[in-house]
Amino acid sequence: MKRRLKDRNSEGILFVLPALIYMIFMIGYPLIYNIILSFKNLDVKTFKGNTAIFVGLDNYKAILADEVFRKAFGNTVQYTVFCLLIQFTIGFIFALFFSKKFPLAGPIRGLLLVAYMMPMSVTALLGRNMFGVTEGVINDILLNLGMIQKPIEWLISSKTAIWSVIIANSWVGIPFNMLLLTTGLSNIPQDVYESASIDGANGIQKFFYMTLPLLKSSMLSVLMLGLIYTFKVFDLVYIMTSGGPVNSTEMLATYSYKLSFGQYKFSMGSASSVILFLCLFVVGIGYLRLTMNEEAN
Amino acid sequence: MKTENNLYRESGNVVVRKWLCTLVAVLIGALFLFPLYWLFITSLKSDREIMAKTLTYFPKDIVFDAWKEQIKDPMFVNSLKNSAIIAVTAMCISLSLGIPAAYAMGRFQLPGQKLILLVFLVTQMMPSSLLLTPLYLTFAKVKLLNTYVAPAMAVASGSIPFIVITLRPYFMNLPKSLDEAARIDGCNAFTSFLYIMVPTIKTGIITVLAISFLHGWNDLTYSMTFNTNSDMRPLTANIYKFMDKYGMRWNCIMAYGLVLVVPVVTAFVFLQKYIVGGMTAGAIKE
Numbered sequence: 001m002k003r004r005l006k007d008r009n010s011e012g013i014l015f016v017l018p019a020l021i022y023m024i025f026m027i028g029y030p031l032i033y034n035i036i037l038s039f040k041n042l043d044v045k046t047f048k049g050n051t052a053i054f055v056g057l058d059n060y061k062a063i064l065a066d067e068v069f070r071k072a073f074g075n076t077v078q079y080t081v082f083c084l085l086i087q088f089t090i091g092f093i094f095a096l097f098f099s100k101k102f103p104l105a106g107p108i109r110g111l112l113l114v115a116y117m118m119p120m121s122v123t124a125l126l127g128r129n130m131f132g133v134t135e136g137v138i139n140d141i142l143l144n145l146g147m148i149q150k151p152i153e154w155l156i157s158s159k160t161a162i163w164s165v166i167i168a169n170s171w172v173g174i175p176f177n178m179l180l181l182t183t184g185l186s187n188i189p190q191d192v193y194e195s196a197s198i199d200g201a202n203g204i205q206k207f208f209y210m211t212l213p214l215l216k217s218s219m220l221s222v223l224m225l226g227l228i229y230t231f232k233v234f235d236l237v238y239i240m241t242s243g244g245p246v247n248s249t250e251m252l253a254t255y256s257y258k259l260s261f262g263q264y265k266f267s268m269g270s271a272s273s274v275i276l277f278l279c280l281f282v283v284g285i286g287y288l289r290l291t292m293n294e295e296a297n
Numbered sequence: 298m299k300t301e302n303n304l305y306r307e308s309g310n311v312v313v314r315k316w317l318c319t320l321v322a323v324l325i326g327a328l329f330l331f332p333l334y335w336l337f338i339t340s341l342k343s344d345r346e347i348m349a350k351t352l353t354y355f356p357k358d359i360v361f362d363a364w365k366e367q368i369k370d371p372m373f374v375n376s377l378k379n380s381a382i383i384a385v386t387a388m389c390i391s392l393s394l395g396i397p398a399a400y401a402m403g404r405f406q407l408p409g410q411k412l413i414l415l416v417f418l419v420t421q422m423m424p425s426s427l428l429l430t431p432l433y434l435t436f437a438k439v440k441l442l443n444t445y446v447a448p449a450m451a452v453a454s455g456s457i458p459f460i461v462i463t464l465r466p467y468f469m470n471l472p473k474s475l476d477e478a479a480r481i482d483g484c485n486a487f488t489s490f491l492y493i494m495v496p497t498i499k500t501g502i503i504t505v506l507a508i509s510f511l512h513g514w515n516d517l518t519y520s521m522t523f524n525t526n527s528d529m530r531p532l533t534a535n536i537y538k539f540m541d542k543y544g545m546r547w548n549c550i551m552a553y554g555l556v557l558v559v560p561v562v563t564a565f566v567f568l569q570k571y572i573v574g575g576m577t578a579g580a581i582k583e
Contacts, residue, residue: 011486012405016413019398019457026454027420030431037430094325102318108326110569115329117561119515121533122554126332128540129339129547137335140352171332232424235517239536256426261522266430273426284422291418292411 031277038271044264052267059271069272071247072255079166079251080230086170088223091177096211098178099185109182116175124239127168131155158248161241165249169236177222184218185211217290224287228280252276333558340364340552347548363548367556372527372535372542377556379445380514380531384560386449387456387513392506394453395460400490402461403468404476417458425518428454436523447523448531452516456509463508467501468494507564514560532557 039054046052063069098109115123130137131154139151154164188211196206212219234253237243243250243258253276260269339347340363342356367373401407402414432451433442441447471494479489495502514531521534532553543549 012401012407015397015401015405015486015490016407019394019461020413020416022394023416023420023454023457026432026450027423027428028416030428030435031423033431033434034427097318098322100318102315102322104319104322108322111326112329113569114333114562114565117511117565118333119517119533119557119561121515121517121536122336122557123332125536125550125554126336129551130332130335135352135545135547137352171329175329228422232426234425235533238517253424253426257429257518257522260426260430261433266434269426270430273424273430276424277427280422280424284419287422288415288418292415 034270035274037267038274040267042266042270043268047264047266055267059267060275063268063271063275068247068250069255072243072250072252073275075162075247075249076231076233076251076253079162079169079233079249080227082166083169083173083230084223084226086166087173087177087226090170091174091222092181092219094174094178095181095185099182109178112175113179115171116179118172120172120235121239123168123172124236127164127236127240128155131164131168155241156245158245161245161249165237165240168240169230169233173226173230177226180222180225181215181218184215184222187218188214217294221287221290224283224290227283228287231280231283232276252279336551336554336558339547340549340555342548344546344548347546363546363552366549367552372538373532373553375528376530376532376535379520379529380533380557382445383449383452383516383520383531384510384513386445387452387516388506388510390449390453391456391460391509391512395457395505395509396464396495396502397490398457399461399464400468400494403465404471404494417461420454420458425451425455429518429522432519433522441523443524443526443529445529448516448519449513451519451523452513453509456505456512459508459512460505463505464498464501467498471497503568507568511561511564514557 038059039056040052041055041058042052094109094112098105129135131139133139133151133153133156136151136154138154139148142148143151152160155161192210192214193206196210201209232253233251234257237249237251237254238257241249243254252272256269256272256276258269259265259272338354338356341359341361342353343358343360343362346353346357398417402410407413428451432447436442436447475493475497476489479493484493515533516531517533520531524530524534527535527538536553539553540550
């Protein structure tokens with residue numbers, strides 16, 4: 001019996017091995033390669049001559065002193081913080097709202113998810129169009145409603161461009177947060193609420209003393225997952241603003257890309273994406289712990 | 298004790314409140330779907346209406362000029378073909394590696410199971426910019442740049458963890474007796490997987506099939522990086538080229554965007570229930 005069990009487990013290995021090897025080749029190897037590259041001086045010249053050598057921490061020193069990199073880092077943090085604030089708060093309110101029983105609650109909640117599933121490149125395309133100064137529909141509506149006196153220079157001004165991108169991303173992020181929090185809400189057993197009602201708890205008390213504590217782990221995982229996805233933003237920014245005007249929407253991912261494939265400074269780009277990865281990794285460990293605990297149960 | 302009259306009034310209030318909620322929900326829905334509506338109607342406007350000083354919220358005359366122009370544009374047709382090929386290739390790689398892996402993770406006690414799961418979870422967090430340079434240099438060496446395989450392979454590395462995490466619970470929840478019955482009927486591990494297990498979890502399979510197709514369809518970064526030749530690029534990666542070409546002719550650009558949205562909306566309309574459930578399980582978005 002024992003032997004048979006062992007046999008079948010070795011069969012299991014055969015099923016998972018191809019995927020595992022694939023992942024190691026496609027993710028593990030590039031990760032290590034990238035870290036090595038960040039300590040070398042590979043650019044278009046040394047690549048052609050095959051003369052790249054190790055330069056220690058030079059790339060990191062250079063990148064940390066680089067004005068644009070610092071700007072990109074600040075932008076990424078600003079973008080992430082505000083996206084998370086908006087999408088989590090509104091997503092949470094929507095999740096609570098749509099979990100009430102009223103006609104069309106389900107279908108409308110479902111429709112909101114279309115925004116979440118759209119290709120980011122189309123979201124960006126729409127953003128470029130709708131945030132236009134004179135031809136854009138957002139300014140037109142705001143002017144018609146009398147909320148602004150003159151058109152806002154959304155994508156043209158280096159002050160407002162990042163807010164345009166944040167708003168565009170919230171369109172995607174709110175349904176995403178709503179979806180995950182809805183699942184968390186539906187996992188709370190209803191009888192908990194019923195017994196609280198019998199004990200005389202009102203709606204606000206129920207929310208603060210029951211919903212919030214019971215939702216803690218799903219809220220945490222939504223926030224961490226959201227942070228990971230938001231922090232590595234690329235598609236949306238690349239197409240909507242391409243980092244401009246004057247680097248005001250440059251992000252870590254877009255700047256790494258420009259270093260590597262715009263200026264062919266591969267090692268500099270690698271150093272920059274390693275820093276991006278380290279930031280994600282810190283958050284990621286928290287997320288992994290949470291998920292692995294859930295998986296174990 | 299409540300009188301009948303009181304009771305009646307109370308339920309009346311509840312009904313009013315419910316419909317008020319519906320009204321708010323409809324407004325939220327309208328706000329969120331407005332960009333899609335805008336995409337659609339802009340693509341139906343004429344050039345003159347696009348260039349006019351005042352914006353129209355519904356086209357004065359609905360014309361299909363922008364659509365016709367796109368269909369006739371060889372670059373558009375070619376990009377569309379590339380999008381489809383890359384998405385299908387990525388989907389095939391992802392499914393053929395991901396489904397067996399999910400099966401193994403769900404049905405077997407593997408040595409180092411936790412570690413393997415960790416590998417799949419970690420890959421969720423990788424920014425694609427981390428993979429671009431090493432993969433670019435590797436693909437350059439083996440002459441895979443400007444092919445369909447290169448972006449498809451990279452996209453699959455994101456879809457496989459999604460498939461494993463989404464399908465593992467499906468496999469876990471299948472009754473143990475199913476394996477045993479299959480074995481008695483003379484199936485080996487492979488045939489029982491293929492003919493018994495996979496068909497039983499059809500809904501899960503549909504979810505990962507659709508999502509892994511969409512991952513490939515939506516990809517911008519990998520295609521843009523590995524395929525420098527615009528003839529090999531999908532719709533997403535050629536957006537800048539089209540914006541240069543059509544300038545302010547937003548009707549053409551929106552018609553282009555509309556085509557990119559079609560598979561998403563189709564998948565959504567037909568598979569909403571499966572996909573939403575599956576996405577929640579995996580909680581992954583590329």
